[in-house]
Every structure is written in C-alpha cells, then in structure tokens.
Amino acid sequence: MMLDVLDACKYAVKKAVELGATEAEGFAAGGKEINVSIERNEIKIGKSQELSGIGVRVILDRSLGFASVNDLTKAEIAKAAEKAVGLAKRAPPLKFNELPGAKSVSKVEGLYDPRSKDFTMDDALENATKLLKTAKDYDPRVTVDSGYFSADVGRSAVVNSSGVEASEEACAFTHVILGMAVEGDDVSSFDYRFNGTRRVDEIEVETSARALAETVVNSLGAKKTESFKGTVILNPNTVVDLLAPVIVFSTNSNAVQKGMSGFAGRIDEKVASEELTVRDDGLIPGRLGSSSFDREGLPHRPLPIIEKGVLKNFLYNTLTARKEERESTGHASGGISGPPRIAPTNLMIEPGDAEIDSLIGETTKGVIISRFSGVPDPISGDFSGAVKGGYLVENGEKVNPIRETLAAGNVFELLNEISGISKETERIMSFIAPWVRLENVSVTSV
C-alpha cells in the first residue's frame, strides 16, 4: 500500500536511523498530471497520470548517502533507506555536514487552488486548443511545431530526524508553445514562449501564443547585417536566458565557496551599473517560484541580491551556511531525485525608468535580440551565440529583421554596460524581467 507523502517521509527517517544513519531526511512528492500536447499544428496526445516518489538523504558520521524510489510502499522506502545508508558508509566524510533543526514556517497563501481538483482533461484540451488556435489565427504563416498545456496538482513533504516536519499542497497550470513562420522558402527562426499560474481563474494562454506569433512573423524576410561593436537591446526572455543564468550561478554560495563564482569575495562591491537591482523572494503569495518551505523544510528568506549595482547577498542552504557559520537563507532546492542544491525562488530584476520605445529611440545603431541561441558560460561569463528574432535599429528606428548574426561578450563586463532598463516588466514563469539595453557588445555578421 502506498503511504501518504508525510507518512512516507516519517517512515523513511525512522528506517534509516534504525539502519545506522546518524541523521536522516525524507522528501516526498506525489500528485496528478493532466497534459495535452501539440505537435505540427495539431493536438497530439492527452496524458493523465499519477506520480509519487521519495528521496532519502542520510548522514552517517558526516558522510552523505542518497537514494530515491518512485514508490511509496513501506517495502520500497525501506530499500531506499538501506541503499542510502550503504552509500554513506562508503562515502568520505564532509565537514559541517549536518541536517538543519526545525524552524517555524508560515504558510504562503495562494499555492493551492481548490478548483484544481475539478480540472479535467477537457479543460486542458480547451486551453491547448486555444494556445494553438490563437497563434495560427494571428497569421496563416505561423506554424506551431510543438507545445503543451499541463495541470499539475500535488503534495510534497519533508521530515528529518532533527525535528523538521512540513507538508504542503500546491498546483500549477503551465504551458509552452514553440513555432516558426514559413513563407515559401523562407523559414524563420523558431521561438518559444512559456508561462503559468497557480490559479484556475488566472489561466491565460493567448498572450504567449500572440507573442510567439508576432516574433516569428516579424523575423521573416531577415537580412544579413554588418559587424560592429555597440548597442544591443534584450527583451525580457533574453534577459532571463542570457543575464540571469550568470547572476544565478555566481550568487550560489556553493559556487562561491568552491572558487567558481565571478562574484566571490565581492559582497558590498559594485558589480553592475547603478540601474540594476535584483532580488529574490520565495514567499510571494501565489507565485510559481513560491513555497512555504524549501527543500530542507526551512522558510525562504526574501533577499536583496544586487542593489543599485552593488552585490548584497549570496544564496545558501544549510551545508554552505554552516561552512561560514551563518544561517541558511532558505534556498535549498531540488526534488526527490537528489540531495538539496541551491537555487533562487522568484528572481526579480527590478524595472528601470525608461520606456521600451525610448530604449530603441535613443539608439543610433544597435540590435534587438528576441531570443539568444547560446548558453553563457557562468564561470567565465563569456557568451557567444546567435541572435534570433533580431532587428536592426538605426537612428532610433527599427529597420529590418536580421539573420546569421552573432553576439558575443562577457556578462560580468556587460553588467557594467547597462544603459537603460524599461519600466515595463514581464513575468516569465518564476522570473520577472524588464527590457535591458547594453553597450559595447560584439555583433558579428559574415
């Protein structure tokens, strides 16, 4: 018989301690997924399934062991506990490796919508169809390669042998749409949009569908441009793909402690232009990145990360905090399939004071990037990749879409080259980001 998530965690902890663990933690999740996916301009497949599983972390004389099973029966949980203890017996000890004690956790509102219980496959189909149809109706040249609408309802729990015990119900309604525009032999770059909410009455897919359609249609007829070093304007998606990963990696205390972060040793130093303020808050009611407790059962602490260009804080879990004799900031992250890591919750780049139109209007020569194809190296900060859905800007005017254009530079350097941030921001899953204009970026077209 499958146990409920909280009972599964309690049983795992009890079992692991019986088997010799000094300390033990269970993190379990279970729930239901309803998903309707889109492929090649059609409804592709309806999926409904129930999933559950548990991850057991044990510490034995400061050595780590971890095991996970997708099954909440006592027999399988006991096997996982045994595996985890077996791994810990063979692992080298790790200084400061201890589980946290309990801390008081206040419930974050708006994470579970009771109406989610009545959400059906028909409802998911209606939204997937709307996602597809809105994009197709925008312009006949739009072709939707793939996408989905998904409704997930579930419960997670964490229990440890030092008194942590917490559980929470949550739901999320998310969607993705990926497509391109085709006109004769001209195939545009593909683009994608995704978003989500935790409230049934806030489900809205048309904005993503229209934004996708607009970008891909506008990038038809793209021309080559010339090489220069100068201005680029990033839309919020590109800010999330290009700037955010380097900030997220470099403020992870584990990367800092292990000598991999470009922000190591720079707290209270200026690391970016004054326009830039970044913060993280996992306690905002109803947001996708929110929860009442983190992966270790501790409350999230809202954190200023960069304030007016000055680096303020790194993100910690219990292990990295202990190494510096400080407290976890409640940023332990992850699921049932691995020990806790560190990640932001709802990361927000604060709006600036510029209109989007003026960011473009003030630009003598530059490029707008709607999607950046490439991954910045979070360690060096270097990036080099292709400009997608790009537009050439000259004398304050959008001139034409561009293709086969590359952008390269270094994110750490460019954080100091911000020449404007928009008032307007977009919420993209658990991120909030504005438009950002950067100077001195290498643009190559051959």
Place this chain on the structure above:
Amino acid sequence: MLRKCLSSFSGDYAEMRFHERKSTYIRIAAGELEDASYLKNAGVGVRALVNGSWGFSSTNVLERSAIEGSLRDAEKAAKVASQNRTEKVEGLADVKLARGAFHPVVNDPIENHSLEEKMNLVIEAEKTAKDESKDVKSAISVYSELVDRKMVANTDGAEFELHDVKPEFYVYAVASENGDRVAAAKTASVTGGWKDLWRRNEPQQLALDACDLASKLLHAKHAKGESATVILEPSLVGLISHEAIGHTVEADFVLSGSITKGKLGQKLASELVTLVDSGNPPEDSHGTGNVLVDDEGVPARTTRIIEDGVLKSYLHDRETALIFKTEPTGNARAFEYTDEPIIRMTNTYILPGDHSLEEMIEDVKEGYLMRGAGGGQADSNAEFMFEVDEAYRIEKGEVKELLRGVTINGQAFDVLKSVDAIGKDFLLDIGVGYCGKFQRAKVDGGGGALRCRAIIGGRQEG
C-alpha cells in the same frame, strides 16, 4: 501480464511498456562529495490510439488492476483529445516488429565493479585534476550510469525485452588567475561495460587532459569573428549532424515546416557527405545513442539521411512513416516510463572519408582546427551555433596557437555544401549529457573529420 492486460482493448492500437531504470550518480566538486545517489524509477507506460487520436497514462503500481486502469485512462484521454483534432491519425506503418530479448554488447559489466571502486575513481580523478596545475583552482568529477530493463507489448504483435547500460564519466577543471576564470571538460560515455567506457582514455588521463586544456585556455586569446576554413574533428561533426541537420529531418518537425520539407531527392550537401542515423551502428557497437529496438518495437536500422550529398530520408516513427508512405526508422523513443515515445535521434554521424587529419591541415593557408563539442543549439532553418572546446589557428598548413571563447555558426546545409575533405578516422564522440525535446534522451554523434567553411563567433574590435 502486459499481453493479458491488452486483451480487453478495443481501440485502434495500444502499447504497454514496463520500464525499470536504476541509476547511480557520484559527483565530487572541489574535494567535496556533493552527491552519491541511487535512483530507481519503475512503472508501466500505456499509450492508446482511439478515434484517430493518442492518449497516454502510466502507473507505478505493478499490478494487473492498476495497469488496466492506466489503459482505460489512456483510452479516455485519447477520446477527449480526438474532439479537437482536425486530421485524424490514419494508422501506423506496417513493419516487422521485434520479438524476443535484446542485449547490448558489454565488455566487463559495470555491476562487476563495486560502488567503492566507482567512488574512489571519481575522488582520485578530481584530486589529480586539482593537484596537476597551479592554474587549476577547482575541479568537478562525475560518474553516472543508467541501467534499463524494458518489456514491451503492443496490439500489432511486438513482444520483446530490452536491456541497456549507459555509463558515463567526466572531469571539469576550472583554471583561474586574477579574477579571470575558464573551464575545460573531458568526457567518456558509451553503451556497454566498464572496459568499453575506458576504451579511449583512462579516467586519470581525462583528468590530466582537462587540466592541461583549462590551463592553456586561461592564457589564450579570444578569436576574432569572421568567416573561415575550419577543420572539425568528429565531436563537432557529431554536433552538426545531430543538432543542425538531424533535428530538421525529424519527420514531426518536417511536417511542421522545417527547412528540409519537400526536399527529398535534392542535393543539399557536398557529394562527399553521407550522413546516417543508426541505433546499432556497424562502425561502433558502443555508441551512447544505441537503441537496439525502439519503443514501438521497430528494430534498429541504419537510415541514410543524406547519401552522396542528396537528401534521402527523414527520421520516422510508425505514424509519420505511414504519412510519408515509407518504413519507420526505429526512432520512436521514450525517456522514462512516464513518457510517450516521440521521434528522437540515436547515433547521428557522417561516414568517414579517405583523408588523414595531417593531409587535411596541410592544404589550409589560413583557418582553424576545432575539437570538442560544448553546448550547441540549432534552428528550424538549420542555422546553428556551437561552442568549441578547443580551437587552434592554422597558418600555412601548420597548427598554431589555441584560442578561447570560440563558437562556430552558420547554416548547416551551406556548411555541408562547402565540405571538400572528410577524414578517415571515425569516432562517435558526443555521448555525455542529454538531448532535450520535451523529454531527455541519450544520443551520440560523430563521423570522420570535416574540412569546410563556417562562421567563427568572436569579438569585434571596439
């Protein structure tokens, strides 16, 4: 039991796939064991075709009643989805489906090697990397393995058992100096056993090589952005074959309007180029992308996507094969039991030619020699961008200095049209990590080295 559960089904088609995955993951970073995990994920995924539409459900309860419940849920989901489907699935292409048991080629099974041995290997590799060079301040070393057992039955007669083992290892070294940091990785990855995993390099050697490269990159200059002659070693040939060409010939993507739509029979590459996808490549029995039978029961085959420069075939599942009136190519793959099969590549590569690498370099007046695939992305119009781990300038037929932060870009078919030499040494070399397309998949790619024209992404003078 799966066969019995299917007997009550009355729709067009149904399949049941029991999939048990046991995986181990060990990770050391900067002298610290960050992860030592064992994961087991097992269950039955059920897919049904009813009223010309698909439904899927799964269960982690391995009992007949639960599996039959999933079949009903999949049928129900298919019926709901069919309401808003304009063009119905007309059926699935006929092909001889697999029966019996399938095992990968394994030399020295990984289960003969203890957890202690694997953990020590990761610890030692990280230590070696950190102690090797004064520039390397930090290193990460990872060993992981996926051990799969599947049993599949479908209403068209497939009934088979498939075993699969995919171990991998990598070392990642970070060199730094005066606030400047750069990383380099060396990897090993196969379908097979312990001996197969180390067939090219021992882990200690990989650690030393990663260090050496990181240290050299730290003192290297950035490349300049320009169009140039490049020689791509097999890892990058694999990346182009997979990312830039392969995705555009996945039949689902073709039907959406990818750049290769309607171009079968057209010359899209230099006639030197023959590009294939194979789940059981005759050139290498240990490709990380090996899939002896796909999840629809189609046995592995070698699909000639491009033959002598001409586009010959797309990659199909049984549904798209019927639409294109051809045979399925063994590319229907699901990552876990909770995933439905979709069209994915396996090992995608360019067949070797007759040049030695030295001969290819000799003729280049100015250009680049490139090795080691970093991250890569490609577009619906076959424009791609890849990070290159190692790029050396070539001048007058001689390999010169190493450069850093280099990417190559271009339109993949333009690049393949410009190929004027292909190397004779064959390697599959992009197996570490995963390809993402809503689900993950283990894939591989490679070939002989290519000499061609491409765009180098780099810095412009300010």
